[in-house]
Amino acid sequence: MGSVKSKDMSTTQIQQGKKFTLEEVVEFIDLIAEKLNSAIDKVDDVNHKTHVLSVNASIEAARAGTYGRPFGIVATNMSELSEETSKITDNMRKDTKEIINVGNMIKTQSKEFRGNRLTDLALVNIDLIDRNLYERTADVRWWATDSNVIDALTKKNQDACDVASKRLGVILQAYTVYYDLVIADVSGNIVSNGNPEKFPSRGLNVSDSRWFVSAMNTKNSGQFGFESVHRSSLVSNNLCLIYSAAVRENGDPKGQIIGVLGVIFKWESLAQTVIVHTPISEDEKKNTRICIVDDSGLILADSDGKMLRDSLDFDQKTSLLSEKKNHIFIEYCGLNCCIAHALSPGFEGYSTGWHSIIIQKLGTAKKAKLVK
The missing domain is CATH 3.30.450.20 (PAS domain)
Structure with a gap:
């Protein structure tokens, strides 16, 4: 995020008509704001030098008396131009701040959208499992x-x-x-x-x-x-x-x-069929882990294939699993992640009591793998 290479790639992708996520739009807005601020800083620097030059010209024109009067007129014009330029750059800075504010608003909304979407997907997964397993209780009692x-x-x-x-x-x-x-x-x-x-x-x-x-x-x-x-x-x-x-x-x-x-x-x-068919894009799947866990965090089903061999553990796990449906943004295994959760809702009075978890990487906090 933010490297020269990623910025160049973003520009190229835009030119190629690539579809962007909200997070990528925010990244590009940040890039635009950064370039605008850099350009404004350069204009301010040139304007400062122009202002200094006009002041010096005014001083020299005053010393020269009648002969310096034409230079005095030029110096005055340069000073007025400098003041006008300052007003323009001030307005540009305000506009840039508004762009940044819009980017921050989109960033907040995109995080909320991501969290809600993943939470809904997690709920669908555990609901499918509950409904299917309810039939097993009916089968065994009948037979x-x-x-x-x-x-x-x-x-x-x-x-x-x-x-x-x-x-x-x-x-x-x-x-x-x-x-x-x-x-x-x-x-x-x-x-x-x-x-x-x-x-x-x-x-x-x-x-x-x-x-x-x-x-x-x-x-x-x-x-x-x-x-x-x-x-x-x-x-x-x-x-x-x-x-x-x-x-x-x-x-x-x-x-x-x-x-x-x-x-x-x-x-x-x-379980693995439900997980494999979770409706997310192929690009998302590369950065996403989808699980079913019990109250202790023991993995019962897993897109990484570590059933009964791994347990999920992270900050705020207890509070996350205590709610019916929610999501958090935290650093998990060295990565900035969204962790979405849905508790088994039950079907016809039957509930597994398990938890559906979706962990999606947002970016690298440090080099590490997503899995435990």
Whole structure:
């Protein structure tokens, strides 16, 4: 910003009809103001010398008496011209200040526009995720009442488990957003799954898993269990979310729990798709990091691909995440950045409680990478 090279490039780009951002317009206004002030300073310098020269000419004309009278007339004219020039440069300085004020106003408005736009984009991202994941809660509660699932946990024989596996396989063919569907008994032993060829999880124990424990603690069929983004050994260590529901005796909404159905969701397929398709230009993408984080700042989805391997931490993080929707301009990782935020708004009573973050570089405060 402000180097000779960048100024030359700005002029060339204008001549080529390039479209400019508001920030680039402000930069060019600053450049114009700088050049005007430089030109005015030069005029003032010449005018000062002219004024000194006219004073000296007047003195010499007075000493010469009658013979110096013509020089006195010239000196007077030079003095009047100098005064007129001073008035002109004063007015030019005022006009230049007005140009600078306009630039500052545009700068303020452009920052606010950028912040609001990125915040709106962040909100759209987390809203899309909330809406999609709400469907997962409906899926698991519905399928937990399937008679084949109930039979596998009630009859407890190989045939019933095989039938349930085929039924779950049919569901997987229709709902490609899942890696697998698994049925566990009350002890946490997986008795059947829908994709045994790819994920041979039957016989594994999941009694310590959050999704299993949370489902076992539900009071009725309207509730569900959940485990946040993690890498699961049930699906070859892929990143996933697991939604779960208690399977109840005879499908009774308040019946005794006889096991748990878990649906293993392909997290990256949703989250990374949302992030990749965030509607910003290719030029912006080079300077932008788009994330989904939990309350601690742990990255759950990331345009830099550092899911579960990185956490966001910056000044004012606590206050930023405490609000529903906002943005700040701070130095982050050595760069002047706009950090936009939107809290999960929820959908139909369901909310992930996560945060959508967009970090966009505005300029370099010092040489450093945007990522942590």
